[in-house]
Amino acid sequence: xxxxxxxxxxxxxxxxxxxxxxxxxxxxxxxxxxxxxxxxxxxxxxxxxxxxxxxxxxxxxxxxxxxxxxxxxxxxxxxxxxxxxxxxxxxxxxxxxxxxxxxxxxxxxxxxxxxxxxxxxxxxxxxxxxxxxxxxxxxxxxxxxxxxxxxxxxxxxxxxxxxxxxxxxxxxxxxxxxxxxxxxxxxxxxxxxxx
Numbered sequence: 684x685x686x687x688x689x690x691x692x693x694x695x696x697x698x699x700x701x702x703x704x705x706x707x708x709x710x711x712x713x714x715x716x717x718x719x720x721x722x723x724x725x726x727x728x729x730x731x732x733x734x735x736x737x738x739x740x741x742x743x744x745x746x747x748x749x750x751x752x753x754x755x756x757x758x759x760x761x762x763x764x765x766x767x768x769x770x771x772x773x774x775x776x777x778x779x780x781x782x783x784x785x786x787x788x789x790x791x792x793x794x795x796x797x798x799x800x801x802x803x804x805x806x807x808x809x810x811x812x813x814x815x816x817x818x819x820x821x822x823x824x825x826x827x828x829x830x831x832x833x834x835x836x837x838x839x840x841x842x843x844x845x846x847x848x849x850x851x852x853x854x855x856x857x858x859x860x861x862x863x864x865x866x867x868x869x870x871x872x873x874x875x876x877x878x
Contacts, residue, residue, distance in 0.1 A: 715868040722864040726856050734851040741846055746839040757828040764823050769816040780805035 782804040789798050 714871050714873050716871045717866055718869050720865050720867050722860060723862040724858040725861050727859045728854055728856050730852045731855050732850060733853045736848060736850040738845050738847045740843050743842045743844070745837060745841040747835050748838045749833055750836055751831050751833055753829050754832050755827060756830045759827040760825040762823045762825065764821045766816075766819045766821055768814060768818040770812050771815045772810055773813050774808055774810050776806050777809050778804055779807045 780802075783802045785800055785802060786797055787800050788795055790796075
């Protein structure tokens with residue numbers, strides 16, 4: 684409807700110019716007055732870059748922990764101990780002279796006579812050192828000696844990773860001129876003028 688009005692108004696732009704050349708005082712058939720059609724704007728929404736995309740690196744330090752560890756201080760050892768021989772003194776009765784028969788002179792009633800005589804065996808108690816247990820070499824085992832130490836161990840090595848930050852946009856609104864303001868002639872109702 685507005686476009687139709689503007690077309691009609693534009694067609695009337697030269698009409699008053701022609702009418703001015705006609706002598707005044709005639710009967711007015713139609714009257715027009717000049718009016719201003721305001722400019723036409725529209726709202727445009729547009730995304731504007733507020734902050735460009737960027738990235739940064741995050742460093743993660745190494746992680747350590749403490750733990751107990753069993754360490755060998757002295758290995759197992761074997762030494763030998765020598766046990767001397769054990770002796771014991773024992774006494775035994777041994778025959779020193781066996782029983783025998785011999786001849787010997789005796790004096791009986793003033794007479795010297797030869798007699799056959801039996802001699803018993805002669806015994807004697809003697810001490811003797813007897814080996815009870817021979818010398819020996821005995822192995823003595825000494826167990827290993829351990830100790831516990833507290834040490835710092837690496838649980839997770841140091842690392843890094845990159846964080847990406849997307850660009851930040853903002854939507855802004857602005858007025859855009861669609862059609863500038865213009866002067867047009869539009870019909871008016873006045874007394875003495877038909878319309």
